[in-house]
Amino acid sequence: MNFSNRIQEMNFSPIRKLMPFADAAEKKGIKVYKLQIGQPNIAAPDSFFEGLHNYEGKIIPYSDSKGILPLRETFSKNYKKYGLSMGVDEILVTQGGSEAILFVMMAICNIGDEILIPEPFYSNYTSFTCFAGVKIVPIPTKIEDDFHLPNMEDIEKLITPKTRGILFSNPVNPTGTVYTGKEIETIGKVAKKHNLYIIADEVYRQFIYDESIEYTSVAQFKELENNTILVDSISKHYSACGARIGSIATKNKELLGYFLKLCQSRLCVSTMEQYAAANLINTTGNYVEDVRLEYKKRRDLMYGYLQNIPGVVCPKPCGALYIFAKLPVKESEKFAKWLLTDYSYENKTLMVAPGPGFYQTPNKGTSEVRLSFCISEDDIENGMIVLKNALEAYKNIEDSI
Ligand SMILES: Cc1ncc(COP(=O)(O)O)c(C=O)c1O
Structure with missing residues (x-):
């Protein structure tokens, strides 16, 4: 039987491909x-489940391909909170x-176009x-610059017809980097030009x-609306x-029309979940702020541990749910697999996302890993203790693996 070039060229998720090794380690009792x-391991707000239960229909119909109006209203009101x-x-x-x-x-690129x-x-x-069928052209960023963007000229050099x-x-x-207002303006200038x-x-x-970071979104700039x-x-x-x-x-009306064609082709998004999500606007208390503060605590905890592991280099992430760290290993992919197949410390080990999975450019990210802090504080602490011991053990055997 034949298979498309497209499906054969596609990779399995670089993160999920380690899963069988983790399952095998767990079967051994590790x-x-x-x-x-x-x-995230934090509970979703009650409002979501209330929204689900508020649904009184007896059938689950297709919804409007655009999405149900109350949910679009919820998104719209939420944007207002951020000045958008x-x-x-x-x-x-x-x-x-x-x-x-x-x-x-699908809407903006032909096969062979570049992003x-x-x-x-x-x-x-x-x-x-x-x-x-779109080609990614990477804009290189460096750990030494906390993964911030290069200047306008360097970005422009990557542009082709x-x-x-x-x-x-x-x-x-x-990386957890948050782009500055100036960087967003630069992207805007390049796009406009x-x-x-x-x-x-x-x-x-x-x-x-x-x-201290003032969040800037491109959606704030009127001149970039289209x-x-x-x-x-x-x-x-x-x-x-x-x-x-x-x-x-x-706000680009013509483009919106083309997006709608795509939405119609897949009929609709799951109706019940839309009702549940629409009710998120009625979330009570300080859910969003409390969650943010919780993750901030976890980020600080993980970052603090990493600072005390010899040879580990990482910028302190300002946002998102991850730390992107350079480890004292030659190949983080081999290290990540070894952790699951050959290592345990007090019958514990850890799973990390190897850096090369986040790069298209060959041979980049070979010593880097992404570590998520959307797990519990206990898991972060234990994970960091295992990491420290694992790196110590690995340096003596790395060349023989
Ligand atoms: C940067 C980024 N964009 C998009 C997604 C997709 O999220 P979802 O499809 O769950 O909304 C993810 C998921 O991890 C992400 O990290």
Whole structure:
């Protein structure tokens, strides 16, 4: 039987491919601390479940392909809280941020077109671009610069007649970098000058830990209205990854029409989950702020441990749910596998996401790993103790593996 080039060129998730080794370690009775995941362990707000129970229909109908109006209103009101103006008719509900990004690729790129993305980047961007036959052109960033962007000229050098847009997450997965207002302005200037789309993936918008940082979104700039596409999701903000609710928003009417074609082709997003998510606007108390402070505490805890492990280098992340660290190892992929197949400390080990999975450029990120702090404080502490001991043991045997 034949298979498409597309599916054969696509990689398995660099994070999920370690899972069988973790399962095998657990079968042997070893406790595995899962620091590779981006799955928050904080309870979703009650409002979500109330929304689900408030649904009184007796059948589960297809919903409007655009997404139900109350949910689009919820997204719109939520944007207002961040000083962003997106009307209900400028927002389409998608199956998570994932579908939103895929739709963007399908709508703005032909096969062979190019998208600039600051590297390292969220590993699934590779899958979405692969589905759409789009080439990623990485914008290099360095750990020494806390993964901030290069200057305008260096970004412009990467532009070719095939470039269609600039995609970035902000705060950044995997580095936790939050781009400054100046950096966002630079992206805007490049996009305007070269007539490019800006795809701002803001699924971590609420997780900025340094109060001195003033969050800047491209969606604040009126002159960029036609270029800007905002991607959002309730996955991380409300610990609702499995609900699969996200959105695309843009003021570019023509583009919105094309997105709607894509929405109609998949009929609708799960109706019940939309009702549940629509009720998130009625979340009581300080849910969002409390969650942010909780993650801030966890970030500080993990960062503090990492500072005391010899040979580990990492910027302190200002946002998102991850620390991207350089370890004193030659190949983090081998190290990550060894942790699961050959190592345990007091019958415990850990799972990390190897750095190369966040790069397209060959031989980059070879010593780096992404560590998630959306796990409990206990798991962070234990995981860091295992990491310190594992690195100590690994340095004596690395060359023989
Ligand atoms: C930067 C970024 N964008 C988009 C997504 C997709 O999120 P979802 O499809 O769950 O909304 C993720 C998930 O981890 C992410 O980290």
